[in-house]
Every structure is written in structure tokens, then in C-alpha cells.
Amino acid sequence: MSVRVRRVYEPPESEDGTRVLVDRLWPRGLAKDAARVDEWPKGLTPSTELRRWYHAGEGSYEEFARRYEAELAEPEAAELVDRVRELAAKGTVTLVTASKNLEQGHAAVLARLLQS
Known part of the structure; x- marks a missing residue:
């Protein structure tokens, strides 16, 4: 199973495989055809709160990751996680x-969860 994390603004590469947008809002200034997004499961994004x-800046990345993983364990999000696992x-x-911060953002948390 191979899960990568990249900025959507970077040009698509052949090694990307299935590209899954993991943001709730469409990226500003990016044409949909240029992004080459295959899936957009908005339910995988962290809650607004x-x-x-x-x-x-109210909490650490570790606490954010813990809370986000708890959100991903909720039934609707868990189904979407399973769907992306199937793709992977x-x-x-x-x-x-x-x-901009790929190492300490929600996509990194999701990638670790998918690979576990």
C-alpha cells in the first residue's frame, strides 16, 4: 500500500496514482482540470471547530492529530477512510x-492512519 501526500498546486505526476483531495474547500485559483483530482471526500477533512x-495555535500538533483521528473514527468518516484504503x-x-505544511497537517495524519 502506497500513500503519498502532495500539495494540490504541484503539477500531477504519473506516480500519483489516484489523487484524492482532502480539503473541504476547492483550492483557491486552481482550475479543476489542472488539479486532476479523482476523488473529493469532504467528510475526511477535520471539523471546522x-x-x-x-x-x-491553541494546541500541539500531537493533540490535533489525536482529535482528528477520533473524528475519523466516527461512522461516516470511517467509511470514507475504508474507501481510500481500498483504493490504496x-x-x-x-x-x-x-x-503549505505537509508534515504537520491533516493530510499527514490521514496518511499515517491509512498506512497503519
Whole structure:
């Protein structure tokens, strides 16, 4: 199983496999055909409350990851996680996001969860 994380603004690569947008909103200034997004499961994104809490600097990345994983365990999100796992079992999945910080963002948490 191969799960990658990339910025959606980077040009698609042949190694990307299935490209899954993991942001709730469409990336600003990016044409849909240029993004080459195959799936857009909005239910995989952190809740608005959690996102605001984290970006306000109120908690650590570790606490954000713990809370986000708890959200992903909820039934609706868990179904979407399973769907992306199924895609990854068939080939590479690239989680794409507009976030600048790939190492400490929600896409990194989701990638770790998918690979576990």
C-alpha cells in the first residue's frame, strides 16, 4: 500500500496514482482540470471547530492529530477512510491538499492512519 501526500498546486505526476483531495474547500485559483483530482471526500477533512482550534495555535500538533483521528473514527468518516484504503490496496493514492505544511497537517495524519 502506497500513500503519498502532495500539495494540490504541484503539477500531477504519473506516480500519483489516484489523487484524492482532502480539503473541504476547492483550492483557491486552481482550475479543476489542472488539479486532476479523482476523488473529493469532504467528510475526511477535520471539523471546522478542530481546524480553527489548531490554526489558532491553541494546541500541539500531537493533540490535533489525536482529535482528528477520533473524528475519523466516527461512522461516516470511517467509511470514507475504508474507501481510500481500498483504493490504496489497488495502487498508489496521493492525498492532495492546499496546505503549505505537509508534515504537520491533516493530510499527514490521514496518511499515517491509512498506512497503519
